[in-house]
Amino acid sequence: MTGTRDRILDSGGEFFRRQGYAGTGVKQIVEAASAPFASLYHFFPGGKEQLGAEVIRRSGAMYLQLIDLIFTPAPDVVTAVSNFFNGAAETLRQTDYADACPIATIALEVASTSEPLREATAEVFESWISAAAQRFREAGISTRKARELAIYMIAALEGAFVLSRALRSTEPVKIAGAAATDAVRAALPERRRGPQKRPRTGTSTRA
Amino acid sequence: MTGTRDRILDSGGEFFRRQGYAGTGVKQIVEAASAPFASLYHFFPGGKEQLGAEVIRRSGAMYLQLIDLIFTPAPDVVTAVSNFFNGAAETLRQTDYADACPIATIALEVASTSEPLREATAEVFESWISAAAQRFREAGISTRKARELAIYMIAALEGAFVLSRALRSTEPVKIAGAAATDAVRAALPERRRGPQKRPRTGTSTRA
DNA sequence: GTCTATACTTTGATAGAC
DNA sequence: GTCTATCAAAGTATAGAC
Numbered sequence: 001m002t003g004t005r006d007r008i009l010d011s012g013g014e015f016f017r018r019q020g021y022a023g024t025g026v027k028q029i030v031e032a033a034s035a036p037f038a039s040l041y042h043f044f045p046g047g048k049e050q051l052g053a054e055v056i057r058r059s060g061a062m063y064l065q066l067i068d069l070i071f072t073p074a075p076d077v078v079t080a081v082s083n084f085f086n087g088a089a090e091t092l093r094q095t096d097y098a099d100a101c102p103i104a105t106i107a108l109e110v111a112s113t114s115e116p117l118r119e120a121t122a123e124v125f126e127s128w129i130s131a132a133a134q135r136f137r138e139a140g141i142s143t144r145k146a147r148e149l150a151i152y153m154i155a156a157l158e159g160a161f162v163l164s165r166a167l168r169s170t171e172p173v174k175i176a177g178a179a180a181t182d183a184v185r186a187a188l189p190e191r192r193r194g195p196q197k198r199p200r201t202g203t204s205t206r207a
Numbered sequence: 208m209t210g211t212r213d214r215i216l217d218s219g220g221e222f223f224r225r226q227g228y229a230g231t232g233v234k235q236i237v238e239a240a241s242a243p244f245a246s247l248y249h250f251f252p253g254g255k256e257q258l259g260a261e262v263i264r265r266s267g268a269m270y271l272q273l274i275d276l277i278f279t280p281a282p283d284v285v286t287a288v289s290n291f292f293n294g295a296a297e298t299l300r301q302t303d304y305a306d307a308c309p310i311a312t313i314a315l316e317v318a319s320t321s322e323p324l325r326e327a328t329a330e331v332f333e334s335w336i337s338a339a340a341q342r343f344r345e346a347g348i349s350t351r352k353a354r355e356l357a358i359y360m361i362a363a364l365e366g367a368f369v370l371s372r373a374l375r376s377t378e379p380v381k382i383a384g385a386a387a388t389d390a391v392r393a394a395l396p397e398r399r400r401g402p403q404k405r406p407r408t409g410t411s412t413r414a
Numbered sequence: 415g416t417c418t419a420t421a422c423t424t425t426g427a428t429a430g431a432c
Numbered sequence: 433g434t435c436t437a438t439c440a441a442a443g444t445a446t447a448g449a450c
Contacts, residue, residue, distance in 0.1 A: 004433085020316040022230035025425060036434050041427070043433095048426065098319045104369055108312040109227040111372035112305045121373040148382050151370065155383045156359075159366025162311055163358065165318035166328040175355050176362045179390055211415085232443060243416050245446090250415095254445070 005043040007033040012055045018098050020105045021052055021117070052106065053120045059102035060124030067131050076192070077139040078185045081153060085177025088157060089170040097168050100161035128154055140189040149187055153180045212250040214240040219262045225305050227312045228259055228324070259313065260327045266309035267331030274338050283399070284346040285392045288360060292384025295364060296377040304375050307368035335361055347396040356394055360387045 002010075011033035015024040026048050030040050044050045070087065074080035091099055103121055110117035132150035137143060160176035185193055209217075218240035222231040233255050237247050251257045277294065281287035298306055310328055317324035339357035344350060367383035392400055 018319045020227060020229055022227055023316055023320065026427090027425080038428095038434060038436095096319075105312075105315040107369055107373045108315060109230055112225045112303075113230065118373060118375075122375070125370055125373050148385075151379050151382050152363075152386045155366035155370050155379050156363050156386075157366065158369045159362035159364060162314055162365045162369075163332055163362050166314045166325060166332050168325075168329070172358050172362050175358050178355075179359045179363075179386075182390075183386060233445090234443080245416060245418090248445070255443095 004033070004035045004039050008035050008040060008043065008051070009055055009058050012051055013059050013102060016052070016055055016106055017059070017100075017102045021109050026051070049114065049116060052110075052117050056103050056106060056117065056120040056124060060127060063102060064127055064131055067128065071135045077135055078181055078188070080135070081184050082177060082181045085157065085160075085173055085180065088161070089164075089173040089177070092161075092164055092173060093170055097165045100165055101158055104158055104161060125154070136184070136187070140192055141187050145187055149184055152183060156180045211240070211242045211246050215242050215247060215250065215258070216262055216265055219258055220266050220309060223259070223262055223313055224266070224309045228316050233258070256321065256323060259317075259324050263310050263313060263324065263327040263331060267334060270309060271334055271338055274335065278342045284342055285388055285395070287342070288391050289384060289388045292364065292380055292387065295368070296371075296380040296384070299368075299371055299380060300377055304372045307372055308365055311365055311368060332361070343391070343394070347399055348394050352394055356391055359390060363387045
C-alpha cells in the first residue's frame with residue numbers, strides 16, 4: 001500500500017521526464033496519482049518547486065541504484081559500461097523513446113531559471129559521477145582519470161539520449177556506448193584489459 | 208533594419224534556449240522583440256507551434272554555419288574538434304552557463320509531446336551530423352566511421368552541455384572535448400595523425 | 415501590418431468546512 | 433488529511449477597427 005505522498009512523487013517523476021517541468025501541471029500530477037489536490041500542498045508546502053526538487057532527488061537516487069545494479073554483477077568494468085548503454089538503448093526502444101534520463105529535461109529547463117532546482121540536479125549528477133568514478137578506481141584507474149571517465153561516460157549517455165529521442169533511433173546510444181566502452185578499456189591497466197580489438201597497424205583506409 | 212518577423216524569431220530563439228519551449232510565453236517573446244502581439248499570428252498563423260518549428264530550423268542553420276566557420280580555417284580536423292569544444296566552453300562561461308545548444312532543451316521537451324517540433328529537431332541534428340561527417344570523410348575516414356564519429360562528437364557535446372549547465376562548470380565540456388579529440392585522432396589514417404600522446408607501454412598505474 | 419480589446423483555458427495556489 | 437469552492441494570474445488565441 002503506497003502512501004499518497006509517494007504516489008505524487010512517482011507521478012511527478014513520470015510527467016517531468018516525458019514532458020518536462022514547465023510542461024507539466026500540478027493538477028495533472030495529482031490526478032494521475034489519484035490523490036486529492038489539496039494533498040499536494042499538504043505534503044509539499046513549497047508547491048511545485050518543492051515537489052520538483054524532491055522528484056529530482058528521488059529519481060536521481062533510483063538511477064544511482066541502477067548503476068550499482070549493473071556494475072556489481074558485471075565480470076569487469078568494461079562489460080558493465082557496455083551493458084549500461086545497451087540497457088538504456090533497450091529501454092528507449094521499449095518505451096517508444098520516452099524514458100531516457102529522468103532528470104535531463106528538467107536540468108536543462110531549470111539551469112538558468114531556478115537555483116533550487118538547478119542545485120538539485122547538480123547534486124544528482126555529482127552522485128552519479130562519484131559512484132561511477134569509484135567503480136573505475138576499483139578497476140585500477142587513477143583517481144583523476146577515473147573521475148574524468150565517469151564525467152565523460154555520463155555526458156556521452158546524456159547526449160546520446162538527446163539525439164536518440166529526437167531521431168527516434170537507438171543508433172546514437174549504441175555508438176556512444178561503443179565509444180565509452182573503448183575509452184574505459186583504454187584507461188585500464190594493461191593486464192586488466194582482457195580481449196581487445198585488433199589494433200590498426202599501418203594500412204590506411206584510403207588508397 | 209530588421210524585420211518584425213525576424214525579431215520575433217530571434218527573440219523566441221533566445222527564450223527557448225534559456226527557458227525551454229513550455230517555459231516561455233508568446234507574450235514574453237513578442238514583448239522582448241518590441242513587436243505588436245497581433246504580429247505573431249500574422250506571421251505565424253500556426254501559433255506557438257509554428258513559431259517553435261521555425262525557431263528550431265533557424266537556430267539549427269546558424270549552428271551549422273558555426274561548424275563550417277570552425278572547421279574550414281582549421282589546419283586539420285583534430286584541431287577543429289578541439290577548437291569546437293573549447294569555443295563552446297568559453298561561450299558557456301561568458302554567458303553564465305546560459306548559452307549552450309540552442310535546441311537541446313526544446314528537443315527533450317517535445318520529443319514525446321509534439322511530432323512537428325520533434326521532426327524539426329531531428330532534421331537539425333541530421334544536418335549537423337551530415338556536415339561533421341563530411342569533414343571527417345575529407346580527412347580520410349571511411350564513410351561509416353565518419354558518421355559514427357560525427358554522432359559521437361555531437362552526443363558528447365550535448366551531454367557535456369547538460370552537465371556543465373547543471374554543475375556550472377566548464378569541466379565536463381573540456382573533458383568531453385578531450386575525449387572526442389582523441390577519438391577523431393585515433394580514427395585518422397596513420398600518416399595524417401600528426402603528433403600523438405605517448406602511448407602507454409606496460410607499466411600499470413597500480414602496484 | 416498594426417492597434418486595442420477580449421474570449422477562453424489552464425495555471426499555481428489558497429480558504430474554510432469537515 | 434481530505435473535500436469543495438474559488439482566486440488571481442498567465443497561458444494561447446481571436447475579433448474587428450484602423
